[in-house]
Amino acid sequence: MATQDKDPVPAKDRSRDRPATERRILDAAQSILTKDGPSGFGINAVARAANVDKQLIYRYYGGLDGLLAALGERLALWWQDRLLEGAPSTPPQTYGDLIEGLALRLLYIMRSEPLALQSALWELSDSSGPVAALSASRSRALGAWIARARGDLLPPDGVDAPAINAMIISAIGYFVLASRTSANVIGLATQDEATWTRLEAAICVLIRGAYRSA
Amino acid sequence: MATQDKDPVPAKDRSRDRPATERRILDAAQSILTKDGPSGFGINAVARAANVDKQLIYRYYGGLDGLLAALGERLALWWQDRLLEGAPSTPPQTYGDLIEGLALRLLYIMRSEPLALQSALWELSDSSGPVAALSASRSRALGAWIARARGDLLPPDGVDAPAINAMIISAIGYFVLASRTSANVIGLATQDEATWTRLEAAICVLIRGAYRSA
DNA sequence: GCAGGTTATCACCGCCAAGTGACACGTCAG
DNA sequence: CTGACGTGTCACTTGGCGGTGATAACCTGC
Structure with missing residues (x-):
């Protein structure tokens, strides 16, 4: 409290490199979001x-909102990478196959x-508001991925594909x-790897059941 | 609802009634959770x-943890009420019907x-940890409800009912x-009542597709 | 050299949260 | 009456948060 010390510490300025600093900030933001959540x-x-x-x-970012916006940009790219990474080697034959592939990939x-x-x-x-930027990034990436993978496949007549997919x-x-x-989630042991295999199977059953063409 | 009347009593000791006070605290906790979320x-x-x-x-509660525990108790009862409230007038004929009823009720x-x-x-x-008490309350109520409603219905052979239901x-x-x-969630307009009708239909389609008995 | 912009740091404010210690008031047993 | 106990109230500490103004170090153009 009193005028005790005049710390002669030069407090050496850091790298003095704005782009690098901005990247560090963004990295930290992403890491915190990953580790501790919202x-x-x-x-x-x-x-x-x-x-x-x-x-x-x-x-540099004008506060949290700007930081979130920048993080949203980054997340959109991230999603794009992750989705394309698992692009199907051979294009799906039916709409149901397409959705099945997407679902399993998403689960992974x-x-x-x-x-x-x-x-x-x-x-x-x-x-x-600001958080919307984050969610939007995922929607965008997902939508783009679907559009690219869909080609000219169409869901069977009489099936409300958007609702089913949602x-x-x-x-x-x-x-x-x-x-x-x-x-334990809804009675399933989430630690058990077998549970996830069962879920994958269940997802396939659901999708095939809904999209089975007459 | 739980709007307490403006007690004109001059900030002197209130009711001096521990059970009532405890109830008021619990009411307030529930109301806050309802209105403002976690x-x-x-x-x-x-x-x-x-x-x-x-x-x-x-x-009275030993801090937030104890309060949460007490709230969990209350929520279990609450769920029970809400679920029983819509008990099916006539017992379902098939396992699929049972799940369909549960799903639609849950959505509601x-x-x-x-x-x-x-x-x-x-x-x-x-x-x-402490929050687990809350989630457990729902699981318990759901499980009990299913057990009661299930009777002796069984899912079709070869269908992984727990995974599907989950x-x-x-x-x-x-x-x-x-x-x-x-x-907008996954491309569906959540404000539009028609969306929810479509979702109900989609849920039925999914369940029936998965549980269609041979 | 020096002026001016950029980069980074520090010190501080107001606010609200969790948690605690002490006090004031009623009640009841003895 | 009196002391012990239960109930309710207040004031305070500590600590973290978002946000801001001033200042120090560095670099560049002139």
Whole structure:
């Protein structure tokens, strides 16, 4: 409190390289989101993780909102990579096959990438504007991927494909999300690898049952 | 509902009635969870809403954890009520019918009861111990309901009913949760009532497709 | 050299959260 | 009456958060 010391510490300026600093901030933001989820996300936390003064976040990104927007950009690319990475070697024969491939791929990504989970969760828990950028990034990537893979396949007549697909995607999202926090979800043991095999089979059954052409 | 009358009593000792006070605290906790969700939940918020000094929460419930445990108890009863409320007038004929009824009922509850949504959301977003009491309450109620309604119906041979059911329930949970924060979920307009009719149909299609008996 | 912009850091504010210690008031047993 | 106990209230500490203004170090153009 008193004028005790005049720390002669030169406090050496860091790298003094704006692009690098911006990247560090973004990296830290992504890492925090991955590790602690939406609730742990904040100016102070990001600045601390990036080993950067929070003032820089305000300067470079204009606060949390801008940071989220930038993170959304990055996430869109990330999703694109992850989806294309598993592009089907041979194009699917039927619409049902297409959706089946998408569903299994989505399940795999969700399970193996915490970042995917956390952004989905954020989308669920926060309705405020800035976060929309995050969810939008996933929607965009998913939509683009479907459009590319779909070719000229069409769902069977009389089947409400958008609704069916929405249910399938939702099911995957919820279950993986819940498996993160509970060892038992709706009576299934999420630690057990066999459970996931059963789920894959169930997904296929559901999709085939819905899209079986007459 | 739980709007407490403006007690004109001059900030002197209130009712001096421990059971009533405990109930007020629990009411406030439930109301806050319903209205603001997990993120708004805290000692101060509950105390404020209950018009009670937070010290009492510590004394009577031992802090947030105990309060959550008590709330879990209450939620289990709540779920039981909500589920039984829509008990099928005539017992279902097939296992598929049973699940279909459960699914549609669950969709209805989720849509119409914010409390159901918020507790599900909490379950997803928080992995720490105390919250487990909340999610467990729902699982318990659901399980009991199924057991009661199932009678001696059995799923068709060769169908992995638990996995299928888990997917259906998950799908409902995720979609309703997402609809709360986004006007567009996986390409469906959540404001439009027609969307929900389509979803109900899709759920039936999925269930029937999976449980069609040979 | 020096001026001016950029980069990074520090110190501080107001706010609200969780948690705690002490006190005031009623009640009831003895 | 009196002391012990249960109930309710207040004031306070600690700590984290988002946000802002001032300042120090560095680089570049003139």
